[in-house]
Amino acid sequence: MGAEVFWMATVGAVAVGLLYYRFFVMPVHAEAKMDDAVRAFGRAVELRFPNHAGLTEVVAKLARRVGRALGLGPRRLHDLDRAVRLRDIGLCAIPYRLVNRRSWDEWTMSEMATYECHAEVGGAILESIPALAEHAQTVRMHHANFRLHRDESDLRSPGLEARIAKGCVEYVWYARHRGIDEAIDHLRRGAGTLFDPAVSHEVIRIAGAEQARP
């Protein structure tokens, strides 16, 4: 009887240790590794296009706040954050000089269309990577206009995460290059056509609160 108790106690201790490791330690390590990789992608984009430096952190922070306000749960907020950080992975295919030597105000229609290809390229890259494929659709649609939206289940329609990403990206971009007032105006004018009205409303509300903060 004593021996049986000894063995069962030993087995129990081993099982508890393995359970803790499998469900509490391993997922944290795996997530940390993926976060590292996503940061590496962002760093690559920022090195290629220095005028994008710091943009991703600001957009990601704003997107999380907007997502929370629109009722996204922890899992979807996490996916939104990851998709925002991966959104510009396709910029590696955009000509270096187009972004670094010319102002976007000077781009021709053709050059603008070339630039906008980065969303599709990014989606294609992510689709070929099983570990990141779940973010491909959001990345592909992160510049899609709201008027394309039909149904959440329609693959040709930008999902909520993509709509949030679009609103946040364009707000931050306009705020950086033309000022906050013009950025807010851009979102207000585009609500319902370029941007999801709910996203527009939340971005403007949060931006306004940031501005009012002393």
Place this chain on the structure above:
Amino acid sequence: MIAVLGRPAGRTAVLGSALCLALLASGWALAFWRPIVAADLLLFPFLAVACAISAALLRIDNSRWRLEAPFLGATLVALGPWWTLGFAVLGLAAESYIRSGRPSAIWRKGTLALSMACALVALSAHLVDFPGWVEGLIFAVVWIGLAQAIEPRGLPASVMVVATLILTAALGAMAAEGRWVGGIVALAPTGLIASIAMYGDRTESARRETLQALALMLQRAHPYTHSHLERVAAIAEKTALNLGLSPDRSRLIFEAARLHDIGKIAVDELILDKSGALTPDEYEHVKLHAPFGAAILEEIAELREIADWIRHHHERPDGKGYPHGLSGDEIPLEARIIAVADAFDAMTGGFETGEKRPYREPMSAANAMCEMDRCAGTQFDSAVVAAFRVAVEEECAS
């Protein structure tokens, strides 16, 4: 002995041997004298030491061989050759099925294994005593379930082995006493070990895939680089092995060489593809690809060591390289290896394809080797060039 202790399985085996000696001395082991427990607790550690020592002497770096061979050896002594052959075949079949790539297959197999174990133990409980073949079958089921776990993924190999020893010993002890409920309970944690191994595999796959994504980004920016990177990586690995580096280290150099030009993502492709000579400003811009590559990979904790090699893969032993002008042994050996492989491929464009760089016609391999011999000691490390020559000759011969 140092080589044995340097390996996880070696350390575990030494620890296991000490444990079993203590059990023998205390008389406890005799109370559990059954073939399965004898094989597991008493024979395995000694055989594992022998395998670890021979693996170190023969420079075999296969963790599966080091850990499975002692199991099979112990089974051979305890249960005889036919059961050992059966276990080996069952194990191979389970391995190939598990590695078919569908994670759910592992769960189905694990559930099947558990069901078999429960049925066998329940059947045996009706018998007066456990026949050896029943214990052997139960052992086989446990071993199949743990086959994946023996690979050091997710948990250190030593922890896996210790957990295996404890669980199979408990199973054997319970089964030998007819305590079939205890036997089933002892078997349950094996599913956790398989789960850990599966999760470790998924994490490793995800890591490889993210590196692949980085390589894809570079390929989008500079399409010609892909085959160049593959060739440089392959020859760099062979050179590292010729220099006496371990297979693990050489594999790391392979991974680093595949990423050595990742910094070119941030370089103007029109300058990289320029057919004429670069202006000083353009050359300074291109030189940035080395520190840029390091900056990208430094974001990934487990690649920080590789990042340093990539930062320095254009340094020269005579100190005239970039970005920091390091010389001699200040340059990591791995960076010196990549430098040689990179330069050779840049000169030749590969052994067969002869891909043309926009600014130079490709050389023959013989002419390129002459150039490298001429620059040995100045632009390239002499010892690395010698090892590289052997690798090239082997490649040409094949």
